[in-house]
Amino acid sequence: AQKITQTQPGMFVQEKEAVTLDCTYDTSDPSYGLFWYKQPSSGEMIFLIYQGSYDQQNATEGRYSLNFQKARKSANLVISASQLGDSAMYFCAMRAITGANSKLTFGKGITLSVRP
């Protein structure tokens, strides 16, 4: 079984500053993948970044980077130089890599508000 925990209340950040969104996970799978998705008020889930459990380096994708600490089972998302358009819900998710089923297990999400 897999579990994703996102416990931060609504987050606020000033425009152009960096912000970290927390995610911890639990799984018995030896190999797994971690994802972050953004869901603006329009409702569509937008893929941001992926981290494999055996990747040697932390993933980066433009202004997004993933602070992956395997021993602590955490996969925090760092957004640098926040923009007003970053205001949205952010979901952390995971899936097992072994086996054919790539279904995702999601956390409850974190609301991020960027202030001008």
Next chain:
Amino acid sequence: GAGVSQTPSNKVTEKGKYVELRCDPISGHTALYWYRQSLGQGPEFLIYFQGTGAADDSGLPNDRFFAVRPEGSVSTLKIQRTERGDSAVYLCASSLTAGVVGSTDTQYFGPGTRLTVL
């Protein structure tokens, strides 16, 4: 190219009625997933198709829910005898591959169908 599309975007129905929700995945994607998202929650897995077959339907809440993907592309989620508790946003996602070693199998989501059962 075109992303995942879902129709209708909104569906209002009465308790006890039957509804169908449609998902058109990204062209060439072999894997298709249905999720349900209740207010204030993350999406929850319902069913996964690899090609035409349902490879995992363990997330379907009961036998009122059924999904098909007859030609390995478009999928329809069917809900019989709808209940007020079925009200949620139903999300569809597709990925190019599933379970391929070395692939991220990233899932790309559609805009969802908001179902309201009165």
